Amino acid sequence: MPEEFPDGFLWGGATSAYQFEGERDGDGKTRSIVDNSINENYTDTSVASDHYHHWREDVALMKELGMNSYRFSIAWPRIIPDGDGAVNPKGIKFYRDLIGELLAANIEPVVTIYHFDLPQALQDKYGGWRSRQIIKDFDHYCYVLFKAFGHQVKYWLTINEQSNMFALPYLLNLSGDESEERVKFQMNHHMMLANATAIKRAHQMMPGAVIGPAIGLSPYYALSAKPEDVLAAHKATVFRNDFFNDLYFRGTYHPEVLNYLTEYDLVPQMQPNDQTILMDPQAKPDYLGINYYESKTVRAVPTGTDYAAPRASVTGKEMRVGETRPGLYQEVENSHLPSNAWHWEIDPMGLRILLHQVYDRYQVPLMITENGIGGVETLTADKRVHDDYRIDFISDHLKELRLAIDEGVDVIGYEPWSFMDLLSTTNGFRKRYGFVYVNRTDEDLLDLKRYKKDSFYWYQQIIRSNGVS
Numbered sequence: 001m002p003e004e005f006p007d008g009f010l011w012g013g014a015t016s017a018y019q020f021e022g023e024r025d026g027d028g029k030t031r032s033i034v035d036n037s038i039n040e041n042y043t044d045t046s047v048a049s050d051h052y053h054h055w056r057e058d059v060a061l062m063k064e065l066g067m068n069s070y071r072f073s074i075a076w077p078r079i080i081p082d083g084d085g086a087v088n089p090k091g092i093k094f095y096r097d098l099i100g101e102l103l104a105a106n107i108e109p110v111v112t113i114y115h116f117d118l119p120q121a122l123q124d125k126y127g128g129w130r131s132r133q134i135i136k137d138f139d140h141y142c143y144v145l146f147k148a149f150g151h152q153v154k155y156w157l158t159i160n161e162q163s164n165m166f167a168l169p170y171l172l173n174l175s176g177d178e179s180e181e182r183v184k185f186q187m188n189h190h191m192m193l194a195n196a197t198a199i200k201r202a203h204q205m206m207p208g209a210v211i212g213p214a215i216g217l218s219p220y221y222a223l224s225a226k227p228e229d230v231l232a233a234h235k236a237t238v239f240r241n242d243f244f245n246d247l248y249f250r251g252t253y254h255p256e257v258l259n260y261l262t263e264y265d266l267v268p269q270m271q272p273n274d275q276t277i278l279m280d281p282q283a284k285p286d287y288l289g290i291n292y293y294e295s296k297t298v299r300a301v302p303t304g305t306d307y308a309a310p311r312a313s314v315t316g317k318e319m320r321v322g323e324t325r326p327g328l329y330q331e332v333e334n335s336h337l338p339s340n341a342w343h344w345e346i347d348p349m350g351l352r353i354l355l356h357q358v359y360d361r362y363q364v365p366l367m368i369t370e371n372g373i374g375g376v377e378t379l380t381a382d383k384r385v386h387d388d389y390r391i392d393f394i395s396d397h398l399k400e401l402r403l404a405i406d407e408g409v410d411v412i413g414y415e416p417w418s419f420m421d422l423l424s425t426t427n428g429f430r431k432r433y434g435f436v437y438v439n440r441t442d443e444d445l446l447d448l449k450r451y452k453k454d455s456f457y458w459y460q461q462i463i464r465s466n467g468v469s
């Protein structure tokens, strides 16, 4: 990488509230649906990385790392514990202090409004995203945030990984059963309306705001050059990428998706005004956050095949199950790519391919809002963590990102996952992503001390030289 990244490029790191903060049940906060489902099935969110009590120290580490931006999320059940009732002053104070500290350190906050943590109260009251009522309650939550923090925060992200909520059903309080397919598309429709309403409100309340969704995307490759497989790759791109992005940027359902939904009786209930809400020019995102971890490979599959929802590998021992959509595509392994211990395929060039695909179609600024690699890590006797594999992963992805920029794609920032170790969605502290190690395991909180990994010092150099390695 001989050349610097563009002037003003945002260099940061990302986290999310339920994976990082802890203080799950204190200072007025209530439980979210992920606090509850993860407790039962995966891992405990009560302390996480205890950022709630280490935020000042954590911001000092960000400053030392050289970050000029930081992506984090606000927990809805900390701000409005009932979901739709009174505002919790302690919640507002926590984020006001954090944002103040970031700004004092010249770190631009990039704030995610919703990162999977729906207040359990709203799930219990009316089924959460199943009900249209959520659009009003989400709008009110956004209003509270924009009023409290709008004068300090420029970059906003509405909803994180709407696409992946389909893949991990517990993120929507679903079981993953095929019979829920219809419900999922209905929830997705409500999320689209909530997203558009939030963006419009942001534009009205904060004229200088830059706001858009953060979506998990992969480029889709055909397993072979057989035309059937190439068509399957096209269909997967349409279903897993364009479907969401078209609704965000064009306000329309992709015709191929609509045909499929009609054929399988999955079309969500819509109201006459919905199209106006989705197509409102004020509701158009200013940018798109892209979470990129891996590419996907697909082959053709006959119409009569059963639908299979994707399933993560929790221990790494069992294989992941890719999605199968009858008649359209089936996800398969790519023998040309290495993978990590949980079978996530490593493909830096896939990032460049994806950026071109998205930018060609929508021509909007893009921000990498997640990218990174998880692994099992331990402290050495002299309190170091040698994570060369992370340095290689990020370095290789930055090279491709740089090439994409040279080739004309407008990328405004890079927020790797994650700034510091935190809970993995399905692997707790067994799978670490950070530049900073947090001294705890799933079973034992130890002392929660922070230690800089080798990648911390490497990334510090990258930021210092604006991307020249």
Ligand code: BGP
Binding pocket: 016, 019, 160, 161, 164, 216, 291, 370, 374, 417, 423, 424, 425, 426, 427, 431
């Ligand atoms: C994304 C989520 C993050 C994060 C990341 C890594 O899908 O937005 O919240 O957890 O994936 O995934 P995992 O924790 O499952 O390894």
